[in-house]
Amino acid sequence: MFGFGLIKGLLITFKNLILPSRLFTVHQYPDRKVGPIELARYHQDWQNTSFIQFVINNPIKTIKSLIGLISIQDRYPQHSRFRGQEFGWYENRCTGCASCAKYCPLGIIKIETSRSGVDLDEGQKYKVDVFDIDMGRCMFCGLCVEACPYDALFMGSGFEESKYFRQELNIDINNLKNNDTKPSNWFRPQLESKNYDPRRNGALEWDQVGRHQKPTDTDQANKWSKR
Amino acid sequence: MNINNFQNIINSLIPGLPTWLVFITSAILISFIVINAVVITGALTVWLERRLLARIQSRLGPNRWGPFGLFTPVADLIKMIGKEDTVPATADKKIFNLAPIVLLVPVLLVFAVIPMSNNSFLGQLNIGILFIVGVTGFNTLAVFMAAWSSRNKYALFGAMRGVAMLLSYEVPMALSIISIVLTTNFLLNIDGSNLSALSLVGIVQAQKIPFFILQPLGALIFVTAASAEMSRAPFDMIESESELGAGYHTEYSGIKFAIFQLTEFLAPVATAAIISVMFAGGIKGLSFIPGSVILVVKIFVIVLIFIWIRATWPRLRVDQIMNFAWKFLLPLSVINIFSQAIILQIFYSSDSIITINELWTIAFINWILAGISIFLLAKLFGHKGRDKNIPIPSKLANMEFTSE
Numbered sequence: 235m236f237g238f239g240l241i242k243g244l245l246i247t248f249k250n251l252i253l254p255s256r257l258f259t260v261h262q263y264p265d266r267k268v269g270p271i272e273l274a275r276y277h278q279d280w281q282n283t284s285f286i287q288f289v290i291n292n293p294i295k296t297i298k299s300l301i302g303l304i305s306i307q308d309r310y311p312q313h314s315r316f317r318g319q320e321f322g323w324y325e326n327r328c329t330g331c332a333s334c335a336k337y338c339p340l341g342i343i344k345i346e347t348s349r350s351g352v353d354l355d356e357g358q359k360y361k362v363d364v365f366d367i368d369m370g371r372c373m374f375c376g377l378c379v380e381a382c383p384y385d386a387l388f389m390g391s392g393f394e395e396s397k398y399f400r401q402e403l404n405i406d407i408n409n410l411k412n413n414d415t416k417p418s419n420w421f422r423p424q425l426e427s428k429n430y431d432p433r434r435n436g437a438l439e440w441d442q443v444g445r446h447q448k449p450t451d452t453d454q455a456n457k458w459s460k461r
Numbered sequence: 462m463n464i465n466n467f468q469n470i471i472n473s474l475i476p477g478l479p480t481w482l483v484f485i486t487s488a489i490l491i492s493f494i495v496i497n498a499v500v501i502t503g504a505l506t507v508w509l510e511r512r513l514l515a516r517i518q519s520r521l522g523p524n525r526w527g528p529f530g531l532f533t534p535v536a537d538l539i540k541m542i543g544k545e546d547t548v549p550a551t552a553d554k555k556i557f558n559l560a561p562i563v564l565l566v567p568v569l570l571v572f573a574v575i576p577m578s579n580n581s582f583l584g585q586l587n588i589g590i591l592f593i594v595g596v597t598g599f600n601t602l603a604v605f606m607a608a609w610s611s612r613n614k615y616a617l618f619g620a621m622r623g624v625a626m627l628l629s630y631e632v633p634m635a636l637s638i639i640s641i642v643l644t645t646n647f648l649l650n651i652d653g654s655n656l657s658a659l660s661l662v663g664i665v666q667a668q669k670i671p672f673f674i675l676q677p678l679g680a681l682i683f684v685t686a687a688s689a690e691m692s693r694a695p696f697d698m699i700e701s702e703s704e705l706g707a708g709y710h711t712e713y714s715g716i717k718f719a720i721f722q723l724t725e726f727l728a729p730v731a732t733a734a735i736i737s738v739m740f741a742g743g744i745k746g747l748s749f750i751p752g753s754v755i756l757v758v759k760i761f762v763i764v765l766i767f768i769w770i771r772a773t774w775p776r777l778r779v780d781q782i783m784n785f786a787w788k789f790l791l792p793l794s795v796i797n798i799f800s801q802a803i804i805l806q807i808f809y810s811s812d813s814i815i816t817i818n819e820l821w822t823i824a825f826i827n828w829i830l831a832g833i834s835i836f837l838l839a840k841l842f843g844h845k846g847r848d849k850n851i852p853i854p855s856k857l858a859n860m861e862f863t864s865e
């Protein structure tokens with residue numbers, strides 16, 4: 235009918251205006267403003283109180299959230315296989331083979347090694363002197379991690395690592411050594427099978443992240459004697 | 462609160478001042494207060510509009526600065542003032558600088574005659590409605606000044622079609638005002654009141670039942686034409702962002718652009734004030750609430766409706782807008798005037814008085830009349846009745862042409 239479409243459109247927008255269950259296309263980040271009900275729900279996670287109890291216990295917080303002054307930190311779930319910054323690297327596992335450097339399509343990993351004088355019998359094990367990753371150019375393809383034969387290199391899970399200077403984006407060996415290593419599960423099924431989550435669980439030590447069990451002495455002996 | 466009260470206060474504080482000095486001081490004082498209040502209202506309207514549009518479109522809107530983002534206009538203003546005020550090298554500088562002021566001042570002047578109590582701020586003007594029509598006509602001039610002086614083709618495109626639109630919508634607006642004045646005159650004469658039918662106070666006095674109930678057709682025409690006059694969606698032809706950059710204020714920046722923005726958001730408030738006085742009964746309403754509060758609430762509700770309409774309806778095409786004005790609104794307003802005159806005369810001549818019950822009967826007749834005339838005009842001029850203009854492709858295009 236004539237003019238009916240106009241009214242229908244008005245009703246649709248009005249519905250969207252008053253219904254509380256609208257679908258937001260925007261998420262607030264990194265914190266979001268909440269009303270009292272959401273705030274109480276957020277508190278319930280660790281306090282186990284009902285909404286009314288929450289209002290009675292924290293009246294000031296309720297009023298503040300009513301006028302939109304309270305914001306909560308609330309991260310959206312992130313998959314444990316997320317490929318992000320803060321590469322994880324274990325010095326104890328790394329042999330300095332430089333496979334990662336060779337596989338990187340951008341050539342941004344720089345490795346310098348020297349003789350360490352350790353394990354001379356089993357062939358020289360190198361000492362890694364320089365391990366630079368230029369994060370400013372990294373595209374997080376993860377090829378370096380796939381290439382590492384000794385499970386020494388891992389992707390990280392951070393994504394908000396903007397810096398003021400380009401220089402600060404270079405990760406050098408001290409950085410890699412000193413940081414808590416929370417490896418991402420990317421290309422590491424051994425971590426995934428343990429239900430490890432880098433954002434929830436803590437840092438892992440070098441002997442917890444390997445693909446295989448550490449060979450026992452008898453295994454070792456068998457292997458070498460056969461040869 | 463109006464100018465006479467201020468004069469009395471100043472006279473009692475400092476006795477013995479010359480009359481002209483008292484007049485000027487009180488005029489400046491009251492203008493200062495009113496202009497500041499109106500500009501703050503405009504800033505709040507910016508916030509309200511952005512929040513509501515965001516809510517309707519499932520977004521969040523400004524929500525960072527202050528509770529619910531209430532201070533966002535302040536931040537906007539600081540940013541605007543901080544920006545460089547550029548003037549194009551080929552611009553006509555005097556007119557370029559004058560245009561924002563010419564656009565802003567009429568919007569502020571409208572509030573001078575809005576009756577906030579039994580009296581308006583600047584005293585009782587007995588040709589209030591003529592004043593409003595004359596003053597709001599200035600925005601055509603200001604838009605054209607801004608566009609012409611800035612030497613920008615997009616600005617000029619916008620202003621050209623905008624001026625054509627503004628001029629054509631002024632006609633149905635004025636005609637719908639005439640029917641209001643006509644009815645007011647009838648009702649005031651019957652009451653034996655000595656108020657002028659052209660003054661807004663008189664129009665408010667005459668509304669025993671609100672005029673949008675008594676004259677639905679007039680209200681519809683006026684609201685449509687007024688929303689075209691302030692060039693808001695769905696009639697935002699002047700600055701159609703998707704087609705013309707920013708339209709007539711493409712070349713403006715800094716504080717002048719801020720003035721344009723302010724005017725754009727003040728216009729719905731001013732229009733809502735006019736509509737609520739003329740059609741919704743102004744200060745009349747519940748007797749235990751002060752009249753100014755009632756008026757403010759009415760203005761607020763009408764502004765909300767304007768925002769709602771803006772959020773919903775898409776912009777019309779230029780030819781659709783002109784067709785709508787000349788083929789639909791103009792005949793409708795002529796029908797409105799004549800039907801009002803005839804109906805009122807019939808009811809008046811029977812016993813030379815129009816009671817409240819008779820008014821309700823008239824309202825009922827008018828609603829039916831409005832429905833019928835809209836339906837008939839739509840049948841007559843609507844796109845369904847017309848032959849479709851099917852373009853015939855050239856033979857060179859080598860296309861198979863089949864008529865529908």
Ligand code: SF4
Binds near residue numbers: 338342
């Ligand atoms: S993730 Fe890709 S680009 Fe980044 S260092 Fe590894 S191989 Fe190079």
Ligand code: SF4
Binds near residue numbers: 327335383387
């Ligand atoms: S991180 Fe892995 S691939 Fe890279 S040098 Fe060390 S052991 Fe080789």
